Amino acid sequence: MLEIAYPILQGGMLWLADAGLAATVSNAGGLGVISPMAGMKPRGNPIKNLNTQIAKAKKLTDKPFGVNIPLDLRDCGLLMDVIMEHQVPVVVTAAGDPHLYTELLKSFGTKVIHVVSSAKHARSAEKAGVDVVVAEGVEAAARNGFDETPLFSLIPQVVDAVKIPVIAAGGIVDSRGIAAALALGAEGVQLGTRFVAVKENIAHENYKNAIVGTDEAGTVMTLRSLIPSRSLKNTVFSQVLLGMEQARASTDEIREFMGHAASRRAGLEGDLDNGEAYCGSSVGLIREILSAKEVIERLVDGYSAVVKKLQSS
Numbered sequence: 001m002l003e004i005a006y007p008i009l010q011g012g013m014l015w016l017a018d019a020g021l022a023a024t025v026s027n028a029g030g031l032g033v034i035s036p037m038a039g040m041k042p043r044g045n046p047i048k049n050l051n052t053q054i055a056k057a058k059k060l061t062d063k064p065f066g067v068n069i070p071l072d073l074r075d076c077g078l079l080m081d082v083i084m085e086h087q088v089p090v091v092v093t094a095a096g097d098p099h100l101y102t103e104l105l106k107s108f109g110t111k112v113i114h115v116v117s118s119a120k121h122a123r124s125a126e127k128a129g130v131d132v133v134v135a136e137g138v139e140a141a142a143r144n145g146f147d148e149t150p151l152f153s154l155i156p157q158v159v160d161a162v163k164i165p166v167i168a169a170g171g172i173v174d175s176r177g178i179a180a181a182l183a184l185g186a187e188g189v190q191l192g193t194r195f196v197a198v199k200e201n202i203a204h205e206n207y208k209n210a211i212v213g214t215d216e217a218g219t220v221m222t223l224r225s226l227i228p229s230r231s232l233k234n235t236v237f238s239q240v241l242l243g244m245e246q247a248r249a250s251t252d253e254i255r256e257f258m259g260h261a262a263s264r265r266a267g268l269e270g271d272l273d274n275g276e277a278y279c280g281s282s283v284g285l286i287r288e289i290l291s292a293k294e295v296i297e298r299l300v301d302g303y304s305a306v307v308k309k310l311q312s313s
């Protein structure tokens with residue numbers, strides 16, 4: 001359906017998923033995905049930035065690529081205009097109502113994928129007409145669902161709830177994870193954290209090195225009742241956030257403290273103490289900064305080995 005060699009998606013990453021990374025992933029046979037604010041200055045214009053990123057990706061690859069639109073971003077409609085103008089083949093929407101833009105995007109021939117964290121939301125997305133859902137478990141980096149359902153439980157329940165294909169996301173970093181996701185009924189996978197710690201990612205070295213140096217206990221869910229997010233544990237930020245949550249700070253107070261600037265501070269500026277360094281819970285499996293192409297090659301080669309092992313057992 002997506003016209004890619006391997007069912008491996010590179011997840012949208014707010015400040016980090018730029019044209020260079022997306023094109024490398026697409027050229028390696030996966031689906032690279034661009035985020036509208038990738039590499040942008042703090043007060044930049046996401047509409048202009050997206051325009052530039054798409055034009056750049058088109059120069060770097062003739063393979064399909066996608067754009068990720070968190071539907072709670074301001075000016076979503078204008079971002080959709082840019083997508084349709086450029087006839088981007090795939091859009092991955094998240095964090096909002098898939099009924100808003102799916103019909104319009106599909107009328108332009110774009111395939112629409114929507115990220116969900118429950119079977120209920122998967123059913124609703126299917127009704128809205130999306131082509132594929134990403135079932136994202138609580139293991140995932142960045143924003144999470146309120147129910148905090150682990151991927152092992154989520155995949156089969158979403159698969160049983162809808163007729164459209166399901167892609168699994170959250171805590172998948174190697175071929176064992178892919179084999180497990182496919183065994184549970186998923187038809188593909190989306191990886192985020194693994195594609196932060198790659199040479200082509202514009203993320204700050206401090207962030208990449210922190211990923212490589214962190215074990216399985218190194219992530220924390222903050223703001224569980226408000227905007228659940230999984231990040232690297234850091235002394236200042238998680239304590240401040242956990243404290244604010246425990247002190248029952250208002251949504252507005254917390255949003256003002258965090259905004260999107262906090263993830264930029266960690267991701268692009270490398271300030272891991274005062275920023276929000278999104279990170280999935282399988283971080284302990286990432287021990288090397290590879291190229292994105294090597295990541296895809298290892299996932300594909302390793303998958304055959306895992307399947308062989310399963311067949312012989």
Ligand SMILES: Cc1cc2nc3c(=O)[nH]c(=O)nc-3n(C[C@H](O)[C@H](O)[C@H](O)COP(=O)(O)O)c2cc1C
Nearest residue numbers: 011012013014094140141142170171191192193280
């Ligand atoms: C730095 C970072 C930023 C992210 N930003 C977004 C985003 O803007 N939109 C989105 O839909 N998902 C976002 N995600 C989630 C990923 O697209 C993906 O679903 C998730 O990382 C999968 O879990 P994993 O990190 O364990 O592989 C982000 C992930 C990371 C690591």
